[in-house]
Amino acid sequence: xxxxxxxxxxxxxxxxxxxxxxxxxxxxxxxxxxxxxxxxxxxxxxxxxxxxxxxxxxxxxxxxxxxxxxxxxxxxxxxxxxxxxxxxxxxxxxxxxxxxxxxxxxxxxxxxxxxxxxxxxxxxxxxxxxxxxxxxxxxxxxxxxxxxxxxxxxxxxxxxxxxxxxxxxxxxxxxxxxxxxxxxxxxxxxxxxxxxxxxxxxxxxxxxxxxxxxxxxxxxxxxxxxxxxxxxxxxxxxxxxxxxxxxxxxxxxxxxxxxxxxxxxxxxxxxxxxxxxxxxxxxxxxxxxxxxxxxxxxxxxxxxxxxxxxxxxxxxxxxxxxxxxx
Numbered sequence: 001x002x003x004x005x006x007x008x009x010x011x012x013x014x015x016x017x018x019x020x021x022x023x024x025x026x027x028x029x030x031x032x033x034x035x036x037x038x039x040x041x042x043x044x045x046x047x048x049x050x051x052x053x054x055x056x057x058x059x060x061x062x063x064x065x066x067x068x069x070x071x072x073x074x075x076x077x078x079x080x081x082x083x084x085x086x087x088x089x090x091x092x093x094x095x096x097x098x099x100x101x102x103x104x105x106x107x108x109x110x111x112x113x114x115x116x117x118x119x120x121x122x123x124x125x126x127x128x129x130x131x132x133x134x135x136x137x138x139x140x141x142x143x144x145x146x147x148x149x150x151x152x153x154x155x156x157x158x159x160x161x162x163x164x165x166x167x168x169x170x171x172x173x174x175x176x177x178x179x180x181x182x183x184x185x186x187x188x189x190x191x192x193x194x195x196x197x198x199x200x201x202x203x204x205x206x207x208x209x210x211x212x213x214x215x216x217x218x219x220x221x222x223x224x225x226x227x228x229x230x231x232x233x234x235x236x237x238x239x240x241x242x243x244x245x246x247x248x249x250x251x252x253x254x255x256x257x258x259x260x261x262x263x264x265x266x267x268x269x270x271x272x273x274x275x276x277x278x279x280x281x282x283x284x285x286x287x288x289x290x291x292x293x294x295x296x297x298x299x300x301x302x303x304x305x306x307x308x309x310x311x312x313x314x315x316x317x318x319x320x321x322x323x324x325x326x
Contacts, residue, residue, distance in 0.1 A: 029078065032069075032072045033078075035069060037061055037065050041055070041069050042073055042088075045073070045079045046096060049085065049086040070086070077089055077091055080092075164266060167264055168256050173197060177201065177202050178201065179204050179256065182209065182251060182294055184266070184268075184273070186210045198236070198237065199242075203242055203244075204240070206246070207245070207247070208247050208306075209247070244298070245303075245304045246298045247302045247303065247304045248301050253265065254266040261283075261287055262287070263281050263283055
């Protein structure tokens with residue numbers, strides 16, 4: 001127990017130290033870019049600076065001011081030198097886009113203040129609010145959609161398969177009304193999470209794309225009985241009235257949609273079916289589009305072979321054995 005407490009404290013300490021380090025780096029970047037000279041150099045570096053002498057003249061800076069700020073931009077990792085040219089790093093390019101976006105927001109501050117008032121209005125319906133907001137932002141809706149309810153809010157990018165499983169479980173636990181899952185994998189932890197939240201969530205829509213589920217009965221038996229508890233779990237899920245299931249053999253990728261708002265998507269490795277990367281976002285528009293994709297897939301789906309198997313297996317064995325499966 002003492003060892004577990006120590007490990008927990010160590011993990012907390014590492015997490016705090018990591019947060020402090022990240023905040024320090026962010027602070028350093030913001031501090032560097034708060035200087036107008038540095039911001040001018042950073043903006044010029046978007047297209048590459050091949051001649052510092054020309055850049056100094058163009059920006060109207062002294063050599064000392066130019067090289068001092070250039071050094072800070074290099075140190076923060078916003079620009080780098082390659083083949084004699086100063087250019088944005090990947091981080092720098094991302095920060096530059098954020099700065100451009102902030103510029104648009106500042107120019108449209110009055111619009112944003114009006115949108116805030118509309119969103120807080122108690123006399124307008126949600127539909128009326130959305131219509132007015134879209135009218136106000138129709139000229140650059142793609143840029144503004146991030147600021148409005150229903151816009152994209154990045155939650156996380158996942159590089160390990162284990163982490164995307166954890167993310168899916170968290171979304172399931174967060175669900176209130178409905179869950180759509182189309183998966184190329186059979187993950188027992190996710191299946192158990194579905195069962196644990198089965199009655200709490202109103203609707204479940206599940207599509208399996210795991211090819212092992214179409215194998216011969218003997219193989220299917222071997223897979224399911226390697227974890228005896230899972231047979232009962234599948235039985236409970238498949239017979240639930242609030243669950244819709246199907247099987248699609250050539251499912252191109254996996255995704256989950258929760259409450260028509262939260263989305264998780266897997267991107268397979270190009271040229272193979274292996275997991276490559278996944279991401280989670282909060283986006284109503286994307287959620288609706290994926291639900292549309294899900295419904296199209298469901299129309300052409302087959303019955304999940306595990307459904308009939310679990311039913312036959314558990315209905316044939318003695319009831320007391322069924323109750324003791326753990």
